[in-house]
Amino acid sequence: MTRFRLTVEFDGRPFMGWQRQAHGPSVQQAIEEAAAAITGEAAVLHAAGRTDAGVHALAMTAHVEIAKPIAAERLMDGINAKLRPLPVAVLAASQVPDEWHARFSCIGRRYLYRIRNRRAPLALDAGRAWRVPVPLDADAMQRAAQVLVGRHDFTTFRSVHCQAESPVKTLDLLRVTRSGELIEIEAEARSFLHHQVRSMVGCLQLVGRGKWSADELGAALQARDRAALGLNAPPDGLFFVEARYPDDLPIPNSR
Amino acid sequence: MTRFRLTVEFDGRPFMGWQRQAHGPSVQQAIEEAAAAITGEAAVLHAAGRTDAGVHALAMTAHVEIAKPIAAERLMDGINAKLRPLPVAVLAASQVPDEWHARFSCIGRRYLYRIRNRRAPLALDAGRAWRVPVPLDADAMQRAAQVLVGRHDFTTFRSVHCQAESPVKTLDLLRVTRSGELIEIEAEARSFLHHQVRSMVGCLQLVGRGKWSADELGAALQARDRAALGLNAPPDGLFFVEARYPDDLPIPNSR
Known part of the structure; x- marks a missing residue:
């Protein structure tokens, strides 16, 4: 498994918030589904913060683990292509060590x-x-x-x-x-x-x-x-x- | 007739442009209809510039003539209430002399x-x-x-x-x-x-x-x-x- 750090921009208006919800669209779900569509694997995202419905992000940080070999840039471009036309964009992606955690490493x-x-x-x-x-x-x-x-x-x-x-x-x-x-x-x-x-x-x-x-x-x-x-x-x-x-x-x- | 100067902010995305069009929504039409709904009169707007479809304005200047006695502030609030939920807002309204023209007086x-x-x-x-x-x-x-x-x-x-x-x-x-x-x-x-x-x-x-x-x-x-x-x-x-x-x-x- 390779761990990727993602920097994410989003407009919160169409979403119930960052976190996956049973009854409505979330930013987390949108990115997880885009990543899964690219890699063919279920993807689980962890984020530095969980924003409420209607709250936006200039640069949320998250991480995801992926088994399939893929370059960070290709992962970023692929997720962005699948996210269209939702107002969510991955601004940057990079490999990080397995110990790095978007939420728990955040200071x-x-x-x-x-x-x-x-x-x-x-x-x-x-x-x-x-x-x-x-x-x-x-x-x-x-x-x-x-x-x-x-x-x-x-x-x-x-x-x-x-x-x-x-x-x-x-x-x-x-x-x-x-x-x-x-x-x-x-x-x-x-x-x-x-x-x-x-x-x-x-x-x-x-x-x-x-x-x-x-x-x-x-x-x-x-x-x-x-x-x-x-x-x-x-x-x-x-x-x-x-x-x-x-x-x-x-x-x-x-x- | 009283001439009012209006300062207008708009997001151009839902519009075919500023100018009234036969086959699509325009900012001009939206404001004219809002003003007409407030005053009961047909209203004709003149603007400093005619922006294209998808172009925005932080502060377009326009003028309109109205026969019915109405305070500038009430005209502004009334138009804004009628414009909802379109992304168009009158930021300021004031009476101007009849010789003042949003397009021709603009330098x-x-x-x-x-x-x-x-x-x-x-x-x-x-x-x-x-x-x-x-x-x-x-x-x-x-x-x-x-x-x-x-x-x-x-x-x-x-x-x-x-x-x-x-x-x-x-x-x-x-x-x-x-x-x-x-x-x-x-x-x-x-x-x-x-x-x-x-x-x-x-x-x-x-x-x-x-x-x-x-x-x-x-x-x-x-x-x-x-x-x-x-x-x-x-x-x-x-x-x-x-x-x-x-x-x-x-x-x-x-x-």
Whole structure:
């Protein structure tokens, strides 16, 4: 068996999410079926993150094992040809050692959340951003966001369906910037809880509208209670940006 | 009658182009019908530019005359509500004097053309960029582009369907920049010929691939012959960015 690392871009709109579902299309299933069509083998994909329905990826990282001898480039081109016309594309493929794991070797994940702060509906960015028609104070959002950075119990910002063992996570970066009507929120951590980014963004939006202060955001965090959540932002604006691996070397335990 | 200036964003994919067509949907028709539904009057839209099928706009400028008294903001919100779920949105609306004309008062038009220079198909940018899988030298494209800047007979870069009186135009800016796999080409002029931007981009792509030199691009321009055109780029990557009006004042002749 040869293990291949795949970098995947997708538009989440037509999918129930990354993970294979019994009752609807998923990105995982689409790629697994494309790979199986190329190799004639059942293929199982493992990914750095499992995105929700409607969430997008600029560069999700996954791996798959294949018995049939095949060059990485041919695998990539073959999967891409079979994926057509779905909005999923393999951007890169490379052989990795058997110990390399897209999920367990991953040491950092980065997300981007895009808000369009305007009155008019979205034409070009429909499904790719959250439209917020009332004026948002992005500077206040950026200041308040720093309350969430660091090691905390993020129970308030965690979906009831979250399967993580612990609600304690270390948020390395949460940065809010504005360029015209576009507000971008970048989030970085080793790993995130289910719905964590959307829940943090939803509460930052309340800060931006002046409904919450930074102190109230801090109190919501301290409450460690899902009931203290102000708002969960819609999936449309969320993009999985990047998965990081140690020194970009494939085997974390080999060093 | 009150004249309203409208700023319009649209995704060109579902449309035969801006202009009303007998046999297919157009952006103009969609907005005219939305306006008519709000006001109960037939509405006729005039625009700064007429984009082709599949071409997009970040901010097309148009005007429309309406007899019924209505506030600009209510007109905008009403049209937007009726346009749903089409990917067209009125970003701004304001009253302008009767002499103000979206097409004839316009003194500058700006386009953006986006190329994704990569092997993999486009997932997030499908229909919004031209994918060129072979490596392009963007610096060479930028240098060669300067051959086209200035006042020239652009017959080579003009569609046979072009209705302009003269093929002589003054190109104020043609700038090629690269950021990772994304190559952006900005073009500015008082006005353009039909297909001019796409034809210029198509030939610059030949330069980027090393198939044409800057001198060959210049020779194609000098030929003043459509047969000398190297390649017409697809509509997918083209965006109408902005229409400019004198000092942003509504009446060019009133100063």
